[in-house]
Amino acid sequence: CAVKAAHVLSEIAKNEEMKIPCIEADLVLTLIPLLESTDQEMLLHAGRAIGRICYDNRSLQEELVKVGVIPSLVRILTDYAESEPLVHVALLALYNLADLDSAKEALSMTKVAEQLVKQLRRAESHERLEIVFEVLQALAENDALKVQLVDAGVPEVLSEILLRLQGSSQAEDTCIVKAASDLIVSLLLGGKKGNITGQVHKESTSKSLFSRRVSISVARHENSQGKDSLNCELAPLCFLPLSPAWFCLSPDGNCLRLFQLGVIHQLLDLLEKHVRSGDTSVQQAALSALQSLAVPVVSKVQMLEEGVAERIEALLRSESPPVQFKLLGTLRTLADGQADAAELLGQDPQLLDRLVQWCSESDHSGICGEANRLLASILHHNRSQEVVKAIQAAQGVKHLVSMTTSEHAAMQNEALNALAIASAIDLETLEESFKESQLVQSLHKLLRDDNTSPEVKYNSMGLLCRLLNSGDLRQEIEEDKIKDTLEQLCSHSNADVVKEATTTLQVLRGET
Numbered sequence: 001c002a003v004k005a006a007h008v009l010s011e012i013a014k015n016e017e018m019k020i021p022c023i024e025a026d027l028v029l030t031l032i033p034l035l036e037s038t039d040q041e042m043l044l045h046a047g048r049a050i051g052r053i054c055y056d057n058r059s060l061q062e063e064l065v066k067v068g069v070i071p072s073l074v075r076i077l078t079d080y081a082e083s084e085p086l087v088h089v090a091l092l093a094l095y096n097l098a099d100l101d102s103a104k105e106a107l108s109m110t111k112v113a114e115q116l117v118k119q120l121r122r123a124e125s126h127e128r129l130e131i132v133f134e135v136l137q138a139l140a141e142n143d144a145l146k147v148q149l150v151d152a153g154v155p156e157v158l159s160e161i162l163l164r165l166q167g168s169s170q171a172e173d174t175c176i177v178k179a180a181s182d183l184i185v186s187l188l189l190g191g192k193k194g195n196i197t198g199q200v201h202k203e204s205t206s207k208s209l210f211s212r213r214v215s216i217s218v219a220r221h222e223n224s225q226g227k228d229s230l231n232c233e234l235a236p237l238c239f240l241p242l243s244p245a246w247f248c249l250s251p252d253g254n255c256l257r258l259f260q261l262g263v264i265h266q267l268l269d270l271l272e273k274h275v276r277s278g279d280t281s282v283q284q285a286a287l288s289a290l291q292s293l294a295v296p297v298v299s300k301v302q303m304l305e306e307g308v309a310e311r312i313e314a315l316l317r318s319e320s321p322p323v324q325f326k327l328l329g330t331l332r333t334l335a336d337g338q339a340d341a342a343e344l345l346g347q348d349p350q351l352l353d354r355l356v357q358w359c360s361e362s363d364h365s366g367i368c369g370e371a372n373r374l375l376a377s378i379l380h381h382n383r384s385q386e387v388v389k390a391i392q393a394a395q396g397v398k399h400l401v402s403m404t405t406s407e408h409a410a411m412q413n414e415a416l417n418a419l420a421i422a423s424a425i426d427l428e429t430l431e432e433s434f435k436e437s438q439l440v441q442s443l444h445k446l447l448r449d450d451n452t453s454p455e456v457k458y459n460s461m462g463l464l465c466r467l468l469n470s471g472d473l474r475q476e477i478e479e480d481k482i483k484d485t486l487e488q489l490c491s492h493s494n495a496d497v498v499k500e501a502t503t504t505l506q507v508l509r510g511e512t
Helices: 002-012 016-024 027-036 040-054 058-066 069-079 084-097 101-107 112-122 126-139 143-151 154-165 171-188 200-211 232-238 251-260 263-277 280-293 297-305 308-317 321-335 339-346 349-359 365-381 385-393 397-403 409-436 439-448 454-467 471-479 482-489 495-508
Strands: 220-222 228-230
Touching: 002 016, 002 027, 002 040, 016 027, 016 040, 027 040, 027 058, 027 069, 040 058, 040 069, 040 084, 058 069, 058 084, 058 101, 069 084, 069 101, 069 112, 084 101, 084 112, 084 126, 101 126, 112 126, 112 143, 112 154, 126 143, 126 171, 143 154, 143 171, 154 171, 263 280, 263 308, 280 297, 280 308, 280 321, 297 308, 297 321, 297 339, 308 321, 308 339, 308 349, 321 339, 321 349, 321 365, 339 365, 339 385, 349 365, 349 385, 365 385, 365 397, 365 409, 385 409, 397 409, 409 439, 409 454, 409 471, 439 454, 439 471, 439 482, 454 471, 454 482, 454 495, 471 482, 482 495
Parallel strands: none
Antiparallel strands: 220 228
């Protein structure tokens, strides 16, 4: 009788208008205990009825989690893993609940990861794979569940699916490949506590994926014309082994291995090809990979020799803000600590003109900030008068002066240090721009402001010492009565600020 009643309710709940009476009659709470039954028919009808009544009703779904539906659903997946109807009901229920934080927390206390791996291996239809992927993608947003999913072997199973479907031209297979690729990236990267660094199983997983050729070479296949091309659906996964997280495992060794495999040339070829085609997703993925390759010092020189900087600049004509942002970050990483790279970039008029244009970009603050940071990095790491003259000619100095008043202390310090180094190289060239942009007055304001960080005050005084080598700028400093402010800073609470204020005063007075 109870089975028939549950069946009737599941049919009634198909009708949208009948859901409200079911809810008002508290039928959901009546049905919940039936999920503990060992009768498969009862489980099927009760599960369907609950799912249909609670569909798209967040408050009811929260109530389901509170009364303990999650362990019941995982039990069904565990005890009836080979019953297609029951598995389908349980997966649909998890799919509808997985977005709730309370559901994720409850699931983290179960062995749902192991059961989802079993269902991935058993899935024969695209529909079943898609629903399991949807559940996994939602669960991967939770750090605890993400670790459990990786430990249970989800990435390995996904890589097997990718290898099985590689090269297929069917639309359904392409969707599965895309979903699996995105899911692997979600599982192995990100998270509040970092990513795969320091987790032994994740390290072996990442290396396993690399060894299975789930890298650039995995994405290459013969197209209908017999030409080698990139499967764009796999692009995010292709570059996973080139991510910062993967490099943390062994940066120098991984870089060397990738160079030996000729990956750098493939990346550059991809960039040039997809600039022409306008495929921004592949451009972003390739630039992220190049940026990761540029992190270890050992690889910067080799990348310069490979002509990376020049070939990346082909992307300068891109009008895609995300690509522009990646481009700027990649070039800044390449210039970091490398005088040769800074000199190369700093004498490229096309690059400097575009940088100055981006520095004024008000619609995209991220691009504006990154352009300023690259300009500062070029000056900071450069040792050539020609670069200073080139940036001055491109009217980039005024943007760096503006950057000293940024709301971000890190950017302020980058600008201050860059201007100090440039002033040491060729103050005469910069003098007029400094006067026009009122650099002295900006520095004085930073020194007077109680909210300015000690490091910014320290670097501001370091730049002032450089400016005192100019007669005109020295006069501005004296007229602006910066001496009084420096004397006050001699009693600052920060010892480094006190020391630098004392030194700056000595230079100002001509005592050194």
